[in-house]
Amino acid sequence: MTEKIKIVVVGAGVSGLTTALLLSQNSDYKITVIAKHQPGDLDIEYASPWAGANYIPVALAGSHEEVYERNTWDWLYDLARYTPESGVHLVGTFEGKDRPGCHEYFPPRAKDSEDSPDLRQWRDEIEKPNPWFENVVPNWRQLSESECPAGYPRGVSFTSICLNPQIYLPFLQSRCIKAGVKFRRLDISHITQAAQYFLHNQRDTMAPNIKNDTADLIVNCTGLSSHKLGGVKDEKLYPVRGQIVLIQEEVDYMISCADEDQDTAAEGEFCYAMSRGAGGGSILGGTYQIGNWDGKVNDSTTERILRRAVKCCPALIAGSQKTGIEDWKKLTVVRAGVGLRPARKDGVRIESELITGKAWKGWVVHNYGHGGYGYQSSWGCARQVAKLVRDCVSRAL
């Protein structure tokens, strides 16, 4: 019997779990995932649980990111149609009647886009008459001014997906475990330390002979933490702070637009709303604050998010029995939270590197720096990682 290739994936966010799942489909590999945070945790160093999360293309045409987002659509679309236990659901129907789909409205003066090159790039791409994704997402079309709310001269509509990270992350982890991937909670200070923690057996009573072994290869999916992780220390990484509010009420379509009241909107704030699958309520956003590491919820931001959501989606409070209070106070808040998008100058880093540590030298394949598009590019990125892993394995033999 030939020896299997022993791989340790560091990180159990959407990037690490998706990568481990895809790699586990290759019977030549055995995989261990080590991570400080795992599905179920809520922490400022763990971006994945805070995401909305939806699929709204942000990649520039012709970029690597375009390939990653394009190659992720079918995976998410199939889950939405055939695997409801994944927590992924379609927003919009083929008929487009009862649920009008995902709507993006463009303001006359893209205030926030002026502040941020990332947002400007995203707006520029999505506003094109024929963007690269017009034939990727179903039912893409530009909206006329009469179809947009007052104050928005342009907009687009398409069928999209929304996924509920509270269900989707455990779903990915379960699929990994079923495929034989081992998990271990661990905080490392240098990427090469991960190599010591390849596990042959899970730590449970049915498998008493636990044996740590040395990995042949490491995959680094540590998100924003790669800026301080020994052996990586990537200075191109920076946080983009996102404050969100989870409410009980459900919106009947996904919406994203700038604040209607643009003169009083705070820097880096805009409005989005989406219902999470399987009765998860709705996520309201939010902020896009570049370089801001603050993990604390700001109460005045929460109030502005709620005010804007009611303005953009009045249907949210249509059935409310509460009278005599301001409209935004009629919403039932479950919690407000903050996540840090792991953004990177030059975009996501998917590349292999030969790294030498104190006790191990070998190939590390990086997969981090996904900014605000980690879910919608996850499968495409994992496919690129799988290709690099194959290259590294053949180089090492």
Ligand SMILES: Cc1cc2nc3c(=O)[nH]c(=O)nc-3n(C[C@H](O)[C@H](O)[C@H](O)COP(=O)(O)OP(=O)(O)OC[C@H]3O[C@@H](n4cnc5c(N)ncnc54)[C@H](O)[C@@H]3O)c2cc1C
């Ligand atoms: C408010 C908000 C809204 C968003 N909306 C969307 C959206 O609608 N669509 C979309 O596609 N994306 C969205 N994103 C972006 C998306 O959430 C991120 O790109 C994605 O979650 C990054 O995942 P990751 O696995 O790379 O990193 P993370 O989720 O941060 O995971 C990092 C993992 O590495 C582990 N780790 C780190 N350092 C160490 C260490 N030293 N030792 C051991 N383990 C370590 C952590 O414990 C964790 O398990 C949003 C993000 C935010 C904050």
